[in-house]
Amino acid sequence: MKKLIVIALIVASCGPAATQNKSKKKGKQENPKPAWLNAKPMTDQYYVGIGHGTKDGTSNYVQEAKKSALEDLVSEIKVNISSTSVLTSIDQNKEFRDKYEQMIQTTAADEIEEFESVDSWEDPVNYWVYYRLSKQRYHEIKEQQKRDAVTLALDFFTKAKESERGGNSIQALGFYYQGFRSVEKYLAEPITLTFEGKSIILTNEIYASMQGLLDNYQVTTTPSQLSLNRRVAQSNISVMAKAIDRKTKLPLGDLPLKAAFDKGSGDVFPTYKTDASGQAKILLTKIGSRDLEQTVGVSVDLLAFAGENPSPIFALISSKMTVPKASVLLSVQRPLVYISSVEKNFGVTKSNQQVTNKIKNFLTSQGFELTDEKKKAELLVDISTDSEKGAVSGSIYITYVTSVIRVSTGKENKEIYATTLERIKGYSLDYDRASQEAYNKSLDTLDKEKLPELLNAILQ
Structure with a gap:
């Protein structure tokens, strides 16, 4: 009996279920998760990044993992902002400094060098990668890059001072910008050097020099x-x-300006350069707001010194600079509109003028004023609508509504807009209700398509 039990146990251990269990255990041992996936390695010698990509067939999971690993690695590199840095002198606000740090880390992920791949692990769904970067080597590279950047910035700073002393302040601004651009990654730390026998903090001096020139401009x-x-x-x-120089009263030619609505809205050409007499004509082509009082601001365009693609860092810093600015106060008059209309149902005048009321409400909401005196009107709006009976299908009656809308100038009687809502179809249990349905659909078409067209045409 004991022999039979032993034999049975041996057979059971060799059965399919036991074999599967052994296979599962063996499978787990073949592809175990590495320790660095369970706990991110912490070391004084390396910056570490762990990245993940998903094998979902929609992206390159290897590149996705690499990108996220580098971002993770860069997040360990902290930006320490010195109390004597230009960032601190510009703005004590933590949010401002946080924005700068975020920009630096974003660019660092793209520019990081000499990182190494330590390991990777994957399963049918996931791909993980482990990168590291020597802290010592990273700081050596950064110090060399910083030395090169400072040399370049100092060269531009010297040229800017020479241009400024030669009376060409706009050229000086351009050189100051190029100097700033060279060292914008190092604004968090004071770059101290000797210039013309004086000890200066270069980044602070560039910023102060730019602001000094701007303070001397008048627009x-x-x-x-x-x-x-x-x-x-x-x-x-x-x-x-x-634009003129406050001290010399001389015009500033080739100075980039920008214009925009400070209050209200509309279309104003955004960028300009002053001519030799320091002037630029501001092009205002459309008033978009119904406000009776609006303002257009004209100021020096600092980002123009950066060319077509200003860096996010310069955009952030320049937003804190005080630039010369002038404003134009616009007192906006509401155009007078005279509306004539005939709305019919099957040739009979309607008591409820739906299309006309829709257009009236729209125009008044957009800042136009209605008048009953045609002679005083700047715009004449003529509305004509009628419905016609269509076929009957069983108990369903079909009706069509056609609306014609014309807008003309009051003085010249020149047509500036015309549209037709051709045979908008309505269905219902009788012709009257079908006509009402067609009119309702016409109002929807007016809202979505025709009224915006009409407004755009009459504001040109």
């Missing part, structure tokens, strides 16, 4: 106040901006 607009029609093209407006 004015003529006129500074303007009364104009909401339909700008009818106002014959002309705004000139002028």
Whole structure:
């Protein structure tokens, strides 16, 4: 009996279930998760990054893992902001400094050098990679890059000072920017050196020199106040901006300016350069807001010194600079509109003028004023609508509504906009209700398509 039990146990241990269990255990041993996946390695010698990619067939999971590993690695590299750095002198706000740190880390992930792949691990769904970077080697590379950057920045700084002393302050601003661009990754630390026998903090000096030049510029607009029609093209407006040197009163030619609505909205050409007389004509083509009082600001365009692709860091720093600025106060007049309309149901005048009321409400909401005196109106709007009976299909009646809308100028009676809502179809249990349905659909078409077109046409 004992022999039979032993034989049975041996057979059971060799059965399929036992074999599967052994295979599972063996499988687990063949591809165990490495220790660095369970706990990120901590070391004084290396920056460490662990990255992950998903094998979902929609992306290159190896590159995805590499990218996330480098981002993880870079997150260990801290930016220590000195109390004497230009960042601290510009703004004590922690949010400002955090933005700078984030920008530095974003660019560092793309520029990191000499990292090494330590290990990788994968299963059918996931791919993990382990990178590291020698802290000592990283700091050696960064110090060399910093020395090169400082040499270049000092060269531009010297040229800027020479241009400034030669009376070419705009060229000086350009050189100061290039010097700034060279060392923008090192704004968190004081770069102390000797210039013309004096000890200076280079980044702070570049920033202060740029601000000093800007403080000496004056921008004015003529006129500074303007009364104009909401339909700008009818106002014959002309705004000139002028830039001069406060000390010498001489015009500043080739100075980049920018214009934008500070209050209200509309279309104003954004960028300019002053001519030899220091002037630029500001091009205002459209008033988009219904506000009766609006403002357009004209200021020195610092980002223009950076070319077409200013760095995010310079954009951040320049936003803290005080730039010369002038404003144009716009007193906007509401155009007078006269509306004539005939709305019908099957040739009979309707008591409820749905299309007309929709257009009236839209125009008043957009800053136009309605008038009953046609002679005073700047715009004439004519509306004509009617419904017609269509076929009957069983108990369903079909009706079509056609609407014609025309807009003309009051003085010249020149048509500036015309549209037709052709045979908008309505269905219902009788013709009257089908007509109402078609009118309702016409109102939807007006809202979504025609009224924005109409507004754009009459504001040109």
